Amino acid sequence: MIWILTLAATLYLVGLLHSVFGFYQKRPVFRRLALGMVAGAFVCHTLFLFWIGFTRRHFPITNLPESLCFFAWCISLIFMLASCRYRINALGAFTLPMVSGLTILSQVVWEENHFSPMVLRSGWVYFHAGTAFLAYAAFFLTFLFAVFYLIQEKELKGKNFRFLYFHLPPLQPCDEMSGRFLYIGFAAMSLTIISGAIWAEQAWGRFWNWDPKETASLVTWCIYLFLIHYRLSGRWHAKRAAYVSILGFASILVTFGVNWGLHAFL
Amino acid sequence: MSNLVVVGLNHRTAPLDTRQRAAFDPERLAEGMRELSGIPGILEAMILSTCNRVEAIAHVAGAPSGPDAIEAWLSDSRGIPRAELRPLLYRYEDESAVRHVFRVASSLDSMILGEPQILGQVKSCYASAVDARSVGPWLNHLLQAAFRTAKRVRSETSIGEYPVSSSSAAVELARKIFGELSGRRVLVVGAGKMGETAVRHLTESGVGSISVVNRSAEAARALAERFDGVAGDFSRLGEMLAGADIVITSTGAPEILIPPPMVEEAMRRRRQGPMIFIDISVPRNVDPGVGAIENVFCYDIDDLSSVVEANLGERLRAAAAAEKIVDQEVRAFSDKIRSLKAVPMVREVQGRIEDICRSELERFLKKGGARDARQLRELESMMSRVAAKIAHPLLEELRHGDGSRNETALAELLQQLLQPRKGKP
Numbered sequence: 001m002i003w004i005l006t007l008a009a010t011l012y013l014v015g016l017l018h019s020v021f022g023f024y025q026k027r028p029v030f031r032r033l034a035l036g037m038v039a040g041a042f043v044c045h046t047l048f049l050f051w052i053g054f055t056r057r058h059f060p061i062t063n064l065p066e067s068l069c070f071f072a073w074c075i076s077l078i079f080m081l082a083s084c085r086y087r088i089n090a091l092g093a094f095t096l097p098m099v100s101g102l103t104i105l106s107q108v109v110w111e112e113n114h115f116s117p118m119v120l121r122s123g124w125v126y127f128h129a130g131t132a133f134l135a136y137a138a139f140f141l142t143f144l145f146a147v148f149y150l151i152q153e154k155e156l157k158g159k160n161f162r163f164l165y166f167h168l169p170p171l172q173p174c175d176e177m178s179g180r181f182l183y184i185g186f187a188a189m190s191l192t193i194i195s196g197a198i199w200a201e202q203a204w205g206r207f208w209n210w211d212p213k214e215t216a217s218l219v220t221w222c223i224y225l226f227l228i229h230y231r232l233s234g235r236w237h238a239k240r241a242a243y244v245s246i247l248g249f250a251s252i253l254v255t256f257g258v259n260w261g262l263h264a265f266l
Numbered sequence: 267m268s269n270l271v272v273v274g275l276n277h278r279t280a281p282l283d284t285r286q287r288a289a290f291d292p293e294r295l296a297e298g299m300r301e302l303s304g305i306p307g308i309l310e311a312m313i314l315s316t317c318n319r320v321e322a323i324a325h326v327a328g329a330p331s332g333p334d335a336i337e338a339w340l341s342d343s344r345g346i347p348r349a350e351l352r353p354l355l356y357r358y359e360d361e362s363a364v365r366h367v368f369r370v371a372s373s374l375d376s377m378i379l380g381e382p383q384i385l386g387q388v389k390s391c392y393a394s395a396v397d398a399r400s401v402g403p404w405l406n407h408l409l410q411a412a413f414r415t416a417k418r419v420r421s422e423t424s425i426g427e428y429p430v431s432s433s434s435a436a437v438e439l440a441r442k443i444f445g446e447l448s449g450r451r452v453l454v455v456g457a458g459k460m461g462e463t464a465v466r467h468l469t470e471s472g473v474g475s476i477s478v479v480n481r482s483a484e485a486a487r488a489l490a491e492r493f494d495g496v497a498g499d500f501s502r503l504g505e506m507l508a509g510a511d512i513v514i515t516s517t518g519a520p521e522i523l524i525p526p527p528m529v530e531e532a533m534r535r536r537r538q539g540p541m542i543f544i545d546i547s548v549p550r551n552v553d554p555g556v557g558a559i560e561n562v563f564c565y566d567i568d569d570l571s572s573v574v575e576a577n578l579g580e581r582l583r584a585a586a587a588a589e590k591i592v593d594q595e596v597r598a599f600s601d602k603i604r605s606l607k608a609v610p611m612v613r614e615v616q617g618r619i620e621d622i623c624r625s626e627l628e629r630f631l632k633k634g635g636a637r638d639a640r641q642l643r644e645l646e647s648m649m650s651r652v653a654a655k656i657a658h659p660l661l662e663e664l665r666h667g668d669g670s671r672n673e674t675a676l677a678e679l680l681q682q683l684l685q686p687r688k689g690k691p
Contacts, residue, residue: 152442170445171442
């Protein structure tokens with residue numbers, strides 16, 4: 001059944017090529033084609049995750065390949081939701097490399113015959129891990145639009161009317177999109193932490209154990225809280241908000257990477 | 267043997283003065299087309315007359331004589347001596363004529379590459395040609411194909427996306443900052459002509475409100491009225507800045523009217539929301555230091571022209587893609603022309619084969635005849651099947667030949683071969 005994942009990865013790659021071409025040529029027809037390919041890939045991807053879920057009898061995030069695969073699925077989902085709502089050529093060209101890369105990586109390191117640890121055989125894993133990856137995916141887009149913002153701002157201030165000036169989205173929409181995904185990500189991450197705490201109380205008897213992943217996510221959560229606070233206060237320039245979004249994403253990568261202590265089952 | 271030809275002059279071949287003399291009054295255009303299509307040897311004709319080009323597009327009976335006749339007529343009717351006119355004219359025939367018409371309609375041959383007016387001009391000239399009944403099937407096909415090509419070029423390339431006038435460049439810059447302009451507040455400082463043009467472009471893009479500030483309150487009110495805006499007092503400029511997203515300055519004042527501290531104060535009041543200043547006055551009215559403030563973008567007239575220059579570069583890139591579309595359409599049209607040309611020949615050849623079959627059938631019927639009506643029907647249908655089977659490959663070759671063979675020669679040969687031989691029945 002791994003071939004379904006291969007098919008998904010191939011379709012993602014073809015979609016990526018179309019998006020890059022659409023971004024380069026500014027031809028909306030390629031954006032639509034890319035969206036079609038990604039939709040096809042997403043269906044395969046979803047089928048694959050369901051299949052893994054049924055055969056292994058657990059939610060597919062219990063080891064590294066599974067979680068990479070699931071993370072790619074989350075970004076793909078967010079990408080499609082965003083593309084249906086906003087017509088931004090640059091979105092696919094920068095999101096799909098991440099999606100294709102993660103899908104391919106998960107397929108390369110795929111392990112057959114995996115048994116999940118006892119602690120993960122709980123209903124909480126669905127909610128806790130689902131919201132966590134959704135948050136990561138949303139924060140990725142916050143980061144991406146922050147980068148677009150900074151580049152476009154530099155081009156506009158420097159009066160460089162070159163390739164990126166023409167091909168990246170306008171300034172304020174970048175800021176708005178970055179903010180929108182920030183709120184989605186923040187809500188999802190809050191749910192992750194709350195559900196994690198409740199689950200921890202059931203599994204280990206304590207709500208908070210200060211294990212590395214818990215601590216890292218608390219730091220990340222605080223960075224984004226700070227960002228939201230200042231965005232809403234209106235005392236900040238969008239540029240500074242963009243820098244903090246990038247810092248927040250760096251913190252996300254750390255959070256994703258630390259899997260010691262109680263989270264040491266990946 | 268008939269041909270499509272284009273004879274004319276444009277901004278590249280002829281100076282403005284000659285172009286003006288050669289141009290047709292819109293009222294005289296239909297009459298000219300009727301006259302031209304009435305000349306022996308010219309089967310269909312239309313004239314495209316704009317300020318940058320005057321050209322006759324015609325379907326003529328013969329290749330060298332047709333364009334010559336058009337040239338002579340142009341010279342006579344415009345009152346320009348032939349010796350003077352001749353070196354300014356270009357001539358295109360067949361495929362190159364088709365390509366030329368397609369490129370003109372798609373604005374690839376325009377003085378300002380990609381400008382959208384030309385398609386409308388071609389359409390209106392064609393409409394008067396239709397009214398004047400000077401066009402027939404060939405030019406109808408040609409112009410429909412030209413409109414289709416132009417439409418494809420518009421929708422499949424980004425050639426029209428990049429504005430190339432300064433005032434529309436100002437709108438583009440504002441779009442690059444705000445995205446959609448609906449609901450944006452515009453402040454116009456000064457009541458100059460250039461400012462007004464920029465404001466008109468902005469209102470066309472759906473900006474929310476317009477306020478005008480001017481030293482002379484009278485002129486401010488007049489301008490504000492024209493755009494349904496409000497006029498403000500010049501002393502309140504600083505205050506009004508806080509409520510504006512897009513500021514256009516176009517005054518005759520020789521000094522800086524908007525210094526950085528004024529903008530900083532405005533930014534504090536508007537909670538740091540982005541602002542764009544377009545300063546079209548010379549000398550400048552907005553201190554260039556304003557552009558250094560966070561979230562404030564300031565452009566002067568030189569910046570607008572570098573946007574225009576960059577946009578022209580993008581149009582050139584898009585034009586390369588457009589040429590490919592033109593190539594495809596020219597190829598498709600040449601196929602169509604070939605089958606159009608083949609129609610009379612095809613009829614001739616088909617008629618000959620059917621004649622042979624019919625005369626053989628008649629001979630048979632005269633000799634003995636069919637036993638009954640059913641057999642007669644069968645014989646008739648058999649003969650027509652035979653005729654169709656012989657004719658089919660020949661006709662296909664005539665209609666869709668790959669262009670490497672001379673289809674006309676082939677048709678002539680077929681007709682000769684199928685002639686009834688003298689002395690034989």
